[in-house]
Amino acid sequence: MTARTDVASPELMPGVTPTPLALLLLGRQSDPASERGVDCPGDLPAASDPTLVARARAAKAALGERVFVLGHHYQRDEVIEFADVTGDSFKLAQQAAARPDAEFIVFAGVHFMAESADILTGPDQKVLLPDLAAGCSMADMATFEQVEQCWDDLAAAGVADTVVPVSYMNSSAAIKGFTGRHGGTICTSSNAKRALEWALTQGTKVLFLPDQHLGRNTAVLELGLSLDDCVLYDPHKPGGGLTAQQLQDATMVLWKGHCSVHGRFTAQSVADVRERVPGVTVLVHPEVKHEVVLAADLVGSTEYIIRALDAAPAGSSWAIGTELNLVRRLAKAHPDKTVVFLDKTVCFCSTMNRIDLPHLVWTLESLVEGRVVNQISVEPETARYAKQALDQMLALP
Ligand code: 13P
Ligand code: SF4
Numbered sequence: 314m315t316a317r318t319d320v321a322s323p324e325l326m327p328g329v330t331p332t333p334l335a336l337l338l339l340g341r342q343s344d345p346a347s348e349r350g351v352d353c354p355g356d357l358p359a360a361s362d363p364t365l366v367a368r369a370r371a372a373k374a375a376l377g378e379r380v381f382v383l384g385h386h387y388q389r390d391e392v393i394e395f396a397d398v399t400g401d402s403f404k405l406a407q408q409a410a411a412r413p414d415a416e417f418i419v420f421a422g423v424h425f426m427a428e429s430a431d432i433l434t435g436p437d438q439k440v441l442l443p444d445l446a447a448g449c450s451m452a453d454m455a456t457f458e459q460v461e462q463c464w465d466d467l468a469a470a471g472v473a474d475t476v477v478p479v480s481y482m483n484s485s486a487a488i489k490g491f492t493g494r495h496g497g498t499i500c501t502s503s504n505a506k507r508a509l510e511w512a513l514t515q516g517t518k519v520l521f522l523p524d525q526h527l528g529r530n531t532a533v534l535e536l537g538l539s540l541d542d543c544v545l546y547d548p549h550k551p552g553g554g555l556t557a558q559q560l561q562d563a564t565m566v567l568w569k570g571h572c573s574v575h576g577r578f579t580a581q582s583v584a585d586v587r588e589r590v591p592g593v594t595v596l597v598h599p600e601v602k603h604e605v606v607l608a609a610d611l612v613g614s615t616e617y618i619i620r621a622l623d624a625a626p627a628g629s630s631w632a633i634g635t636e637l638n639l640v641r642r643l644a645k646a647h648p649d650k651t652v653v654f655l656d657k658t659v660c661f662c663s664t665m666n667r668i669d670l671p672h673l674v675w676t677l678e679s680l681v682e683g684r685v686v687n688q689i690s691v692e693p694e695t696a697r698y699a700k701q702a703l704d705q706m707l708a709l710p
Contacts, residue, residue: 365670369395372677380680381415382673383408383430385422386615387636387665392421392673401615402426402482403501406703409433409440417441417680420689421668423449427689428486429499432696432703440689441680443672447664449483451600454570455523457487459548463520464495466546467566470557476566477516479508481524482706483572486691486699488522493698498705502599502614505531507709518563520546523570530599530606532565540603545569574662575600578634582656583608586632590653596621597634597655605634615639622647637661 373380373395383405384396393399398408402422409418409430418440420427427442434440467473478497480488489499496515500508509531512519521528525545532538542564546553549569553560560566578601586593595609596618606612611621618635625631627649633640634655644652679686691699 443676444667447667470560477512489699490695493701506535522568525567580608
């Protein structure tokens with residue numbers, strides 16, 4: 314084995330001596346049952362600025378009822394602590410719509426969620442996203458221009474009149490506007506089945522975007538369609554990489570997008586965890602690949618996962634395939650059950666994690682000082698059509 318000299322080499326960083334043992338100490342190998350071996354027994358030292366918690370509390374108290382903080386389930390613990398309500402994207406959209414008296418909605422989540430909150434709240438309310446870099450790689454996989462091109466391709470194949478767009482909440486306001494303009498609906502992982510059932514009463518085909526996996530899993534496992542009823546539209550290929558005949562024959566036209574976190578779980582991770590944890594029940598989010606859902610025992614939205622753990626008997630064992638912040642909180646909340654993360658290599662959602670306590674404090678203190686920072690504001694024409702599609706979702710049977 315050769316020693317690494319590329320990190321912290323004395324030539325590159327004068328005065329710094331490489332410490333190759335540091336990584337070993339971090340893992341300790343002291344807790345073989347833990348997924349990652351990075352458990353820290355005892356008390357972790359305080360955050361680098363120990364006054365941040367007190368500052369967040371003080372700013373929130375100073376703002377009182379004027380501010381309402383929404384926290385998505387994938388947020389860090391340090392941020393969730395200051396959320397007035399926590400939820401999945403569906404519940405948070407409902408909560409935003411149900412707070413007409415809050416002057417400021419601080420959204421601890423990602424950009425598309427804050428856009429939806431802006432669309433669903435009144436004109437005098439302001440929605441703030443503590444870090445504008447908190448986007449979503451999946452939402453970025455469908456741009457407005459690409460989706461317009463897709464619609465042209467559907468029209469050229471003679472089927473656009475029969476297609477109803479169903480767009481996952483994880484999409485930009487522009488895509489939601491497109492969806493509303495074409496008589497479609499938004500869905501989340503909690504109501505995708507109802508959204509598809511509704512859409513198929515309005516037309517004979519669905520354009521589902523941007524998450525191919527949620528679309529496929531819902532169509533096949535919940536509506537009983539076959540894999541052959543689904544085609545995959547690749548926005549980077551002419552005509553989506555599909556012939557007119559394929560578009561005519563399909564019931565589901567799935568957009569070629571995916572979540573860069575959930576898309577990393579594999580059927581092998583399911584097989585491995587079954588070996589590691591005898592009797593484990595494997596529960597995954599529907600954004601995982603179809604073969605992973607088939608290998609798992611249960612599939613459901615973030616709220617479903619939380620309810621399943623709440624209802625599970627003491628002593629039961631669970632492997633969860635969703636974002637790591639939530640899985641860690643679930644493990645903590647259920648010390649009487651074994652709760653492990655499905656895969657050893659999948660990481661936190663890096664964009665969700667952009668929202669941290671410093672950014673939250675900065676946002677709240679700015680409001681106290683009378684400055685509105687990082688306001689998310691959707692252009693009115695887009696918002697009007699996007700609201701139609703969001704209202705359609707909120708009205709789903
Ligand atoms: P939920 O719809 O379960 O809140 O999921 C949002 C999300 O970003 C999933 O990756
Ligand atoms: Fe987007 Fe996936 Fe992160 Fe959810 S977990 S915000 S879908 S990248």
